[in-house]
Amino acid sequence: MYESTAARWFRRVTLALIALFALFPLLIILLTTIKPLKDVQNTFQWIPSHITLAPYAEIWSTVPLLHYFVNSLIVSSSSTVVSVTLAVFAGYAISRFQFRGRRLFSLAVLSTQMFPGILFLLPLYLIYVNIGRSIGISLYGSYLGLIITYLTFALPFAVWMLAGFFATIPRELEEAAMVDGTSHWGALFRIVLPLARPGIVAVAVFAFMTAWGEVLFASVLTTQSTRTLGIGLQEYATSGDTAWNQMMAAAVVVSAPVVVVFLALQRHLIRGLTSGSVKG
């Protein structure tokens, strides 16, 4: 883009301010995790009275963090795998086939984004409790119930994005393969999937993050044994004085995996968005 000197400086200053806004809280959190408890109970100090890594060691015993961590990991990765698989199938159907109900299906899937979560939280809770009572499949308070719930949260966006992504892959490749005797299924698995890898990765990251950060449904559908990080992390605040240094250390520990993966894959994500969503 052509720009004047004034425009260039405007751009530099706004970028610097935005970066400050984005990064300042992150500096505070990192600084807090290396402070001893008495520092965080008094007025904020820029320089720690001494530097300690104790908060990172203490977080595991104050709250059963590892337990919550494992719960979140099980729920988030299972729901990611299933929802990405389902989205690959559905996205492929939308981008490659003309069939009755195609438009209705895409609209119905997207319209779920419009539903307020609270509207289906109450019935879902009752449905899960009652399924458990009548059939014996426990969905309330179990991993399975939460996995099923979360996989549908990421599904609409995933279907929509993958359909857009598949549409950019030339059909001729599959047609050539099918002339050679490959079935539709073979074409999907051997030709389309490898080419769509960046889109699939982007969708998987999105699905994982959705589940990892969810709080509303977790607060109702989990019990102590299946509690996930979103609820568990708040326990650092409930024991009288908040051990902010531990709370921040725990926050760093639970964020690190997603942040690292997200940043490593952001190129894929932007590419996926460019070819998928923008056609909306």
Added chain:
Amino acid sequence: MTQAVKPQEPVEAAGEKRTPAAYRTRWWEREGVIPYLLIAPAILFELLVHFIPMVAGVIMSLYGLTLFTLHHWASAPFVGLGNFKLAVSGPIGSALLQSFTVTLPYAVLVVGLSWVIGMLAATGLSAEFRGRAVLRSALLVPYALPVYVGIIIWSFMLQRDTGVINTVLVRDLHLVHSAPFWLLGTKAFWSMVAAAVWRWFPFAFIILLAGLQNIPTERYEAAAVDGSSSWRQFRSITMPGLRSANFVLVLVLFLWNFNDFTTPFVLFGSAPPSPADLVTLHIYTVSFESWNFGLGSAMSVMLMVFLMAVSAVYLRVLRRGGESGV
């Protein structure tokens, strides 16, 4: 939604003349069946988690589903529109209205500010310069963090006595004399907006950045040859080029933030100050504190009708705008 086409197919196939090709085409490989097989699992789960509960929610709003009837829901009395009347009248009604009048400006402000900051960042980073990739990653971190972590950080920074914000304002810069309580009263609303914008502007940024990459650079080069100013280029090239990205982005951000639960819940628990009592948390509290699920469902149905109306108007207005050739 789904047409059941599966069971009779193999019989048909068996009746056909068996050329080698037809012999190999099983029922699950037929053109007419494949798309339905592909979407069937997605439909199954969407039905279970979204559509059936939604219908159940609408039905529940017509029943007196309270603590006493909750676990024998077949015996809950039909109350017609009673829950809706209860939801809009008396103190319950005014509390719900108050919650709506807080949520609307909240959603509008968060969408507006996130969009402006995201747009400034996206246009700022569309040109090549040293450190661009690093800066882009840095700006995405707030979005990569789990939602509740972001809110917890803000909660810590906004503490009155131990928080960094008051330290900077009062002790370091001497801008204010007595340290304000950021998490009480009206200030709680602005604290919530700040935390939510911090979380959502990177999302606007990444979507807009992706949108900008789809605008051919020749257009800018041509405009530069004509001597158009940056602002002019922004208005006549960038904005029209981002039309479809903006279309989805604004709607989705609005819906997500109107339904926001995590921000007030993590900041205030289930008893937020009334200027921060967003509607989802409000309904949640009403439902789970009184166990009056009928009333809670009625409120949720009203919320959904409101959001559907807003979305419908939005889609209509913008589609018309599109036809007039923007």
